[in-house]
Amino acid sequence: MTSRYSGLRVIKEALTGHKGWRPAWREPDPKPYYDIIIIGGGGHGLATAHYLAKIYGQSNVAVIEKGWIGGGNVGRNTTIIRSNYLLDGNEPFYEHSLKLWEGLEQDLNYNAMVSQRGIINLIHSDSQRDAYIRRGNAMRLNGADAEYLDEAAVRKEYPFLNFNDARFPIKGGLAQRRGGTVRHDAVAWGYARSADSQGVDILQNCEVTGFRIDGGVCKGVETSRGFIGAGKVGCAVAGNSGKLMSMAEMRLPIESHVLQAFVSEGLKPVLPGVITFGAGHFYVSQSDKGGLVFGGDIDGYNSYAQRGNLPVVEDVCESGMAIMPMIGRARLLRMWGGIMDMSMDGSPIIDRTHIDGLYFNGGWCYGGFKATPASGFAFAHLLALDEPHQTAKAYRFDRFATGHMIDEKGMGNQPNLH
Amino acid sequence: MTQVNRLTGGQIDRESTLSFRFDGKNFSGHPGDTLASALLANGVRLMGRSFKYHRPRGLMSAGSEEPNALVELRSGARREPNTRTTTAELFDGLTARSQNRWPSLAFDVMAINDRLSRFLTAGFYYKTFMWPAAFWECVYEPIIRRAAGLGSLSMQADPDIYDKGFQHCDLLVIGAGPAGLTATLTAAHAGKQVILADEDFRMGGRLNSGRFTIDDMTGADWVTKVVAELATLPNVRLMPRTTVIGAFDHGIYGALERVSDHIAEPAPGKPRQILWRITAAKTILCAGATERPIAFENNDRPGIMLASALRSYANRWAVTPAKKVSIFTNNDDGHRTAQDLHRLGIKIAAVIDTRPDAPGSTDYEVLAGAEVANTTGRLGLTFVEVRQSDGSMRTLECGALGVSGGWNPNVHLTCHQRGRPLWNETLSAFLPGEDLPPGMHVAGAADGQFSTHGALKSGQQAARRALGLRGRPPAVPEAEDAPVTQTPFWYVAGCERAWLDQQNDVTVKDVKLSHQEGFRSVEHLKRYSTLGMATDQGKTSNLGGLAIMAELAGKPIPEVGTTIYRPPYTPVPIGALAGRSRGKNFKPVRLTPSHHWAKERGAVFVEVGNWLRAQWFPINGETHWRQSVDREVRQTRASVGVCDCTTLGKIDVQGTEAADFLNKVYCNGFAKLAVGKTRYGLMLREDGIAMDDGTAARLAEDHFVVTTTTANAAKVYQHLEFVHQCLFPDLDVQLISTTEAWAQYAVAGPNSRRLLKKIVDPAFDISNDAFPFMACGNITICNGLRARLFRISFSGELAYEIAVPSRYGDALMRRLMVEGEEFDVVPYGTEALGVMRIEKGHAAGNELNGTTTALNLGMGRMVSKKKDSIGSKLSERPGLNEAEALMAVGVQPKNAEDKITAGGHLVSADGPLDAAHDQGYVTSAAHSPTLGKMIGLAFLRNGGSRHGEVMRLASPVTDLTVEVEITSAHFVDPEGERLRA
Amino acid sequence: MHDLIAITALGASEPQVETIGGITCTEVANLALASVAARLGGEAACRERLASLVGTVPAAGKAELTGPFSAKWVGPDQWMVGVEYEVQNDIAAHVKAALGNTASVTEQTDAWSAFDLSGQRINRVLELLCNINLSSVGAGSAARTSIHHLSCFVICRVPNANVRILGPRASATSLHSAITTAMRSVR
């Protein structure tokens, strides 16, 4: 079991040569059986394990990860948290997530640097303003915070934006002050350390090669480290959901796409919070190390390659220069690609499958990071009690058959448009 | 200040002198200098501060791998933070400023962090700053953020321009060292289109930095000769100052050419840089190798640098950081550096060689089996403490220490498509793996060919292999061919504060702590300790950290992992990736045929997609847009108005089965539409949701003109082609977009017919009987101009849309204004258009928002059950047909003074204002001059049967809550008498 | 004859001509265009009649520029026919008459703006504008590609010396400025 972190502890260790620090989590061997197995040692899987142990008293739990924990999308994203959603199926869920973020450090005894510096969506046209006002109102009616800023207010708060020769002038913005950023890797490590300290086994370098299903019941998983039995198996491998679930002969309302993200060289602080361009594909924030962390649209074609191509890089930088011409001489330092579970309506799925004992969590599109706590919470709830969590009732597999899509963007059944 | 450290020789032009400023002091250098070499020449060793501990730092390298000597180059709006002094070419008047220090580079108060270093270990911040919870936001984080970053932005718009371009070639050669040059020669002589790109401003690679001879000339002279020859060949494109930044799919490479960075500012109209997208059938990577350091206590002082860098500065730039230097090496190449320096008259204090069997020298002392234990010198190296083979300590006085730990091939681009480099035991280095990007070959030092001869030869061979050349190759020039072995020596045993990543201040101690806390995979190590995450992308630090982790884990290096490299090879200005698409040129503009006329009229324009449309036409005395819009509406409804609606998409649908085709893409029927008639059509997506609406006019049995909304024109055309090519390939139908071919104007209002009669040629009868509502046809106007006339109405008035070839649009508008004077004709813009369509209850973009069905829009009955059409089946799903489904309604304020806000939600009359009582939302709102109050269109649960109900319109974000009455969406002329008049 | 006065795509009464560094960009205003799409089953007949109108029917990616009537390939069994506006201002009717029911013909004259680029080594300009392998471009090649986010035709008369660029008429101003800024940067 891991001992607590604290400022005093850091000082004490510093004075005694840091001899006392122990591994943040154990490296146990797999047990033959667990009550619950979570496939996927990313943010969602590790969060699920943490809440299973902490909220639902389940500790005979394993998280199995094919590589190293936190190596997927939680380790390669633009670290934004927000709950600025429009539809009733989404907003309460993401607001729940934001509330969990707000208490995360205390909950995990790990400083993931949740930084609520605010997020603003810029508005460039009248119909866009109408849509954002509708969204802001939906947020407020759901108990979240939202603020409409007119052009003058935006100019005051973000004087460095392009108000002079913008092709699509800034006409206002919708702000959520409680939005912000989080040190993404620390989220995975914090959940892992906490889950581990509550008895959860984290099994790294353990790849699932198949499900053992007899009589329509899932009995466990075949892995590169042998068969592991389980009462219930929860899949949380967004990005690779298609690959994994095909082992259970399931086809999903999901395509895998690549989303690129970028970081600039470290710069002295210039950005107050997260800014989203409304007339192109660009959103940006600045990390605590000073790098501009930014991204845009997905490349748009199915891919598991974890890398993208130049046209999207250029498109993102064009949009960036369109609203922030002062970043022209800042240099793009790193670019990377993550695999996104792009779902058919742009919203996730947290649901049972038709196979008893097999549960699914995925379809996060590129909104997965901000959802990490609530997703883990809701998935833990479903796994522990076999019924959906209050905030995740709408995330069903059958919503496409019944016509209850949750389509924030109104793009229909074309995943790369969400 | 004079150039005290300038030596003889070198590839600089001593004829002319350049002056420059660093931190306010004046210095001088020569053409051919980099800022780094010029500063060294002037005796400057201290050039920067590290990120975390603010340690004094000088040059580590002579190339783009430089982690320490970064400056803010240039001033004002052209300030470039984090610029490497080692790659910045010197120009007259250059100004540079050191970074991340206060108040000065020599005295930086933040250096206190160095004293606190034991507290600021890897990942310390994850363990603290948590109490009290509120303090993170308001106390801790602001402090951390203030310390963030190195250089700072000017916060002004980048004044320079950037171009982008495309090139195609048979062979792209990356790197103009010995291998790259022979590869290029070979391909060039074979008549291939070749591009040779090199990041340096002088081609030749390390041949410029050493004293190698090729055949009977010096390496540098050989380079000059070869480059001169290549320059004369038409099929060769030489691109110095060009960094290939990434290898992308299918042989597409990104390359950044620095066109004007070597001069004070770009010539007028000329770009600062060009981003090239090079499509190469084959590629040869000749990126060379980077020398690797050895970690030892306090190995980061100014004056301590890579031995090869010392050699480059001495040979190429004729400078040395100090008159007396030592070398610390584990291989023969370190001795080569010592010899070169000795020849140039620099005193070698000693060569410290970790190997007991180190080669001796008669020119200087060699300490075999020795190692550097520590160093001293606060702002620059003064002494080196050496632990000799017998364990005794010895102190050497010297101002510079060259460190050589062997060489790492620059395999970066081989990894850009997730290829993995392979560990090579004899070189104890990673070499290019098997899974190279398709079409890529590797040669020279990048492929582990460390001897000059080996490099020359492998370049030629790679080119022959890549291009499949036959026949006997010409002889490879004579050059040194010493066998190279590298025995790993990563760090001096027992060192703690020994830097691996100098910019991010990651030391051996930090790697040990990461291991102790379980962050043992290379991915965890990087993320936890920030090793290799600095602006140098870990070029000199990753392998050292990896090696130490491997030792701690008791595993071979490849098992701990290889960090796979991603683009860009070196950081790229965001402006260069954006190119010309910025500011007003971010996206092309689309102008309507009446644009120039409208501009004369003083119209206010609005962006609609890429279109610029007249929003309203203010006239004298009008101080508020509402006045203009109300007038335009009133005048149109009272007499006649004209509006440019060219932006609506127009698609020509022809073919003997055109009608059958439209029957499939519209949910309502078109088979029976008569020639000369127009019909409103609603298009669904296959998922049953409304995609777009418009009209289809049947000009002939086999000819329709379909209109789309402005926003969806491209999407609808794409959809129609999909339905035709992919679903019904044997329908005889042809689709052509003709949006811009025709200038199309709405002429609306009770007097519209009388106005049109004045321009429509008499041969065409447009009376109500001859040309009733929804009629259409080809006509001529103004005595013979071809035109099309459609009797359709968006405003609800008697109205037409008339179309003429675009070139005559301007003239037609002017003519309508003249002929219309007697009717007091008014031009109206998109605002008045919007007001009138809301008054009439017509759906538009705000209603067709991608989530609404025909049912929601009040057109449920339009979806024909008699035929199959796109979307008809899935529109039948229960969730889309619930009793509580949203239905289009109108809303009016109970109190006529009250405001209606689009985006406001309809909440039940009583109960709390919350999601549970949310019943719908307002999509569009406007002030109706006709009704004298604000009105809106909305979607309301089961709205069809709730007319007359009173609800609350709540818009918390605009601080609005008003009582509204639910009404029909048709506020004006619900029976449609006017448009049939 | 009607008395309405036409304006060019750039909005003036006369075509615009600009010469920068030995390269000239000329707005072309006297070009009449009609698109031709063969009817299903009428492909062969359509080609036959089209040949008699324009000479040889251009293959994919090619243009026929010899006779008074030019033609370029725009898609499978689709071509664009051009002629000087003065010669035939109602080109659609003329072409339809020639092709009868073998093809659908659509007036395209004012859907496009055209610019002739001529001078020394104009490939230096083109390589900044569009992704075409210029070394493989010969006389009579007609590529459709993106220029400054616009879908354009690049039709080669004399390699590296004379090309015609067709772009959407409504965006003529943006296209023209993209071409001339590129001319400036290679000057």
Next chain:
Amino acid sequence: MLINHPLLGPRDSSEFIYLGDATLIDRPDPETASAQDWHDYAYLRDNPAGPHRELWFHEAGDRSWLVVTRNTVTHEITSVELARDVARSQGRSK
């Protein structure tokens, strides 16, 4: 990426617009298909990690819809066909 257009040769992928899995050609028969068939057609995907037949539209080019066979792991393109020909070969007509 480069898409080797069957008529025009290699063209940059930025000239194209991507739609998705080529099974979108197999629109169910409105006469016989069940609600389940329509759901599966519109919403379920194989989403393979490997060769994938997919639809691209040459938007800035000749307006052809293409069926491209591309490996979703390596991005290697092994075949490009005109969607119209593919549709016909799969029995689609009018």
